[in-house]
Amino acid sequence: MFASVAAHYLWWIVALVLIAIEVIMPGYFMLWIGIGAAATGLLVLLMPGLSLMAQAVMFVVLAFVSCAVYWYAVRPALQKRDESDGRLNRRGEQLIGRRYVLIEAIVNGRGKARVGDGQWLVSGPDMPVGSTVEVVAVEGATLQVKPA
Structure with missing residues (x-):
């Protein structure tokens, strides 16, 4: 019981470490893997009986999904430029x-x-x-x- 309760905290700590790395070396990549780790921690909290292997697989899948969300949805929106940008200054x-x-x-x-x-x-x-x-x-x- 204690191991499953503490497991979600471990995933949240991993998420915070990854996001801290993102703050030190910005590039958006670690942020999204950190979001995957945080989501894994939330799922482990909701389903405390998951094995370590199932948690690792969920983390990998959620990290890939969050990176894909960044690559296909967030990144294009950040790269859009307003037509007036060329004359801004x-x-x-x-x-x-x-x-x-x-x-x-x-x-x-x-x-x-x-x-x-x-x-x-x-x-x-x-x-x-x-x-x-x-x-x-x-x-x-x-x-x-x-x-x-």
């Missing part, structure tokens, strides 16, 4: 296609537009203050615009 490129109002007339190809709570330098054909412009490109910190 390039704010100017995120403004392409948007429309803004000029707060300073474009004279000799240069002016300013209100963008959110700030203002950006714009370059384009001469236009008066209050004109609506559309951003077509970004050159450094200057927005290339056309009349909207």
Whole structure:
């Protein structure tokens, strides 16, 4: 009786050790084997009369199942990238296609537009203050615009 009660604790300790190894050397692999060990501990708790051989087989099967869940379900979800990721730190490129109002007339190809709570330098054909412009490109910190 004592051996079967203590067996599930052994599996949980193994699970914690494997997960601790994952923390030290990250890569997701040991985490999922640790989850298999924790699930084995739960099954041993629910079915205390299992032999050591049955426990070992359950651990192997559950470790493979948990690794397969990671490989086929979790990993692809982690690798999906949002289309906007390519422009994440390039704010100017995120403004392409948007429309803004000029707060300073474009004279000799240069002016300013209100963008959110700030203002950006714009370059384009001469236009008066209050004109609506559309951003077509970004050159450094200057927005290339056309009349909207």
